[in-house]
Amino acid sequence: MLFSDENVAKEINDKFEPVWVSVREVPTVTIDFGNGHKIKRTLHGNVASYVLTADGTIVDILPGLYERDEYVKQLNNLFWVHHYIPLSRNAQVFLADYHREQAQSIKTSGKALEVRPFADMSKMAIEISTKTILRPPGWSAGPKSGVKPTATVEHPDFSKPGELAHWRKLFEDTAVNERERRGPVHAMLLAHPGAKPADVTKQLYREVLHADIDDPYLGLGETLFKDYPFTEDNPEGASKASLGAKHSAPKHSQAI
16 A cells, blocks of 8 residues: 555655565465354555665665655655765775664664765765765754644545555554664664675564564464463464464574
């Protein structure tokens, strides 16, 4: 729904070469009411937007779903980070500095730094570095004291794109992404210089998005099986797998 928005699609197609990759099959749930009626639903999955260089090195990652305007803003920031990489003295050092300063900004202020566009067309072009391209949160907005917050809709009509763009849950998820998830993403990429998606995707989903793609029950095993009295209904090995899932994270995180 986010990627079908005209503004989002235009931003992506104008500035990036988009590629969609599924990291696992889409989980579905079927409920049989025993009277001939059944419903089948897909579980809400999660998504991460990677911005990569031509050789597949990760520039940055936007974790989770965003509301439209903030997503476009953050994509634009990452477009400019990517643009500046070949102009820096050392690409790996440049990205490390970028992730370090972003992680620190989020830790201290709860917000990421903004990326100055067209810095290479100014006097600062002689030395592109994070000091010349990063600006405090809210820098691009300037004084906008008279602007009212966007009105949100708690239960949108999903057939109406206008209402969907103002779905309250998207705004809440966006706030969580920026406040709680972006910092760990920067720390992860700082710890894995030159990382490709295959190097960090499992860690990202497990530790940042809390959806372990190696767990067959996506973290729901304990809820589904621990206190369920009719154990004969459980899939073979389900209880053992669900209880082991909690303890597997440190082992996996060391291996990645």
